[in-house]
Amino acid sequence: MSNLPHTWHSETMNRFAKLPIESLEFIQSDALEAARVGDGWNPKAGQYWDEYHYASMEIKKRKEKSNV
Numbered sequence: 001m002s003n004l005p006h007t008w009h010s011e012t013m014n015r016f017a018k019l020p021i022e023s024l025e026f027i028q029s030d031a032l033e034a035a036r037v038g039d040g041w042n043p044k045a046g047q048y049w050d051e052y053h054y055a056s057m058e059i060k061k062r063k064e065k066s067n068v
Contacts, residue, residue, distance in 0.1 A: 009050065016058045028055035 031051035038045035
C-alpha cells in the first residue's frame with residue numbers, strides 16, 4: 001500500500017492540466033524512463049508509471065481538442 005495521500009492522483013491530474021505542453025512532454029519522457037529503470041526494485045516505480053500515464057492522457061486530450 002502506498003504512503004501517498006489518497007488525493008495524489010486527482011491532484012496530479014489537475015496540476016498536469018495547467019502545465020504547458022512542453023512540460024508535459026518532459027514529464028512523460030522522464031517518468032517513463034524512471035518507471036522502466038525502477039520496475040521490479042524501486043517502490044516508487046508505480047508512481048512514475050502513473051505520472052507517465054497522466055501526462056500522456058493530458059497530451060492526448062489536448063491534441064484531440066485542437067483537432068476539433
